[in-house]
Amino acid sequence: MASTAIPAARERLRVAIQKSGRLADPARALLAACGLAWREDRDRLFCHGEGAPIDLLLVRDDDIPGLIADGACDLGVVGRNVLREQAVATRGATPAIRELRALGFGACRLALAVPEEWPWQGAAQLGGRRIATSYPALLRAWLADNAIEAEVVVLSGSVEIAPRLGQADAVCDLVSSGATLAANRLKPVCDILASEAVLAGPAARFDDARADLADMLLRRLDGVLRIRDSKLLLFQASRDALARLLPLLPDAEPPTICAIDGGDTLALQSLCHGAVTWQRLEELKRAGACGLMVLPIERMLA
Numbered sequence: 001m002a003s004t005a006i007p008a009a010r011e012r013l014r015v016a017i018q019k020s021g022r023l024a025d026p027a028r029a030l031l032a033a034c035g036l037a038w039r040e041d042r043d044r045l046f047c048h049g050e051g052a053p054i055d056l057l058l059v060r061d062d063d064i065p066g067l068i069a070d071g072a073c074d075l076g077v078v079g080r081n082v083l084r085e086q087a088v089a090t091r092g093a094t095p096a097i098r099e100l101r102a103l104g105f106g107a108c109r110l111a112l113a114v115p116e117e118w119p120w121q122g123a124a125q126l127g128g129r130r131i132a133t134s135y136p137a138l139l140r141a142w143l144a145d146n147a148i149e150a151e152v153v154v155l156s157g158s159v160e161i162a163p164r165l166g167q168a169d170a171v172c173d174l175v176s177s178g179a180t181l182a183a184n185r186l187k188p189v190c191d192i193l194a195s196e197a198v199l200a201g202p203a204a205r206f207d208d209a210r211a212d213l214a215d216m217l218l219r220r221l222d223g224v225l226r227i228r229d230s231k232l233l234l235f236q237a238s239r240d241a242l243a244r245l246l247p248l249l250p251d252a253e254p255p256t257i258c259a260i261d262g263g264d265t266l267a268l269q270s271l272c273h274g275a276v277t278w279q280r281l282e283e284l285k286r287a288g289a290c291g292l293m294v295l296p297i298e299r300m301l302a
């Protein structure tokens, strides 16, 4: 019988992303912004990279750290919460996986939450209580660090309803807006981990063609992440206005400055990493800038 297994291709890089869910679309969009494109496969589990030899594997997010540890894929986009939970749970038992880059989407926090009516006096209050979570390794590590003895109730989903069902007294769950907790009459009281989507990969460098491909992907990612909220600001000013203008650009790279008009008028160009609002432009104008222009940045290679 012919094997349907996808052979390990050391000259290609395989990146795992979530098949569907919160991280699926932003992960694809980010990789596409790095210039990657794929041929969609009918089963949508494996997408062959076109142009660059970088393929996609579409899986459940929980599987990503294990797939990297097994060498079934080389890199993965996954929430820090999942990566750290599995790292703590399997400490020493699997090859080390590193967070290579924080990707700036999928922000949430792993937080302890208690019923709204509890007067919260501090973490010691959790002693002897039952805490429901899908992150038992991270919760146990936090309890141990804080010298709290509590019972950890492991649930694979619907954690926030556990107190109302009488399964637990408190929960340790992912929170972004807090609306789900509020809907279940719970209040967040303590953060255990600040999370976002990260690019994960083996701690050791690849020793074949994948090393150059991974470097290329990281270089492009850095370019995309660096300019994500950045704008190019162009303006002119007289030389003596410079000392007033530069403090108004604390989030900008040192500007490129050219002298025009025989030397007293300067043309400035600066990469701003924060929002360049109308208010900021007006402040710059009042401080002596003119001809202000804000340009989007499409690509950058440092």
Ligand code: ATP
Binding pocket: 018, 019, 020, 021, 022, 023, 059, 060, 061, 062, 078, 079, 080, 081, 082, 106, 107, 108, 174, 175, 176, 177, 195, 196, 197
């Ligand atoms: P899968 O089917 O792939 O296992 P899932 O249900 O485990 O999906 P999602 O709910 O899509 O996963 O969440 C994926 C990741 O999104 C989480 O691990 C976390 O890093 C991030 N995230 C951001 N905000 C939230 C939130 N409010 N609740 C849960 N996860 C969030």
Ligand code: MG
Binding pocket: 060, 061, 062
């Ligand atoms: Mg999952």
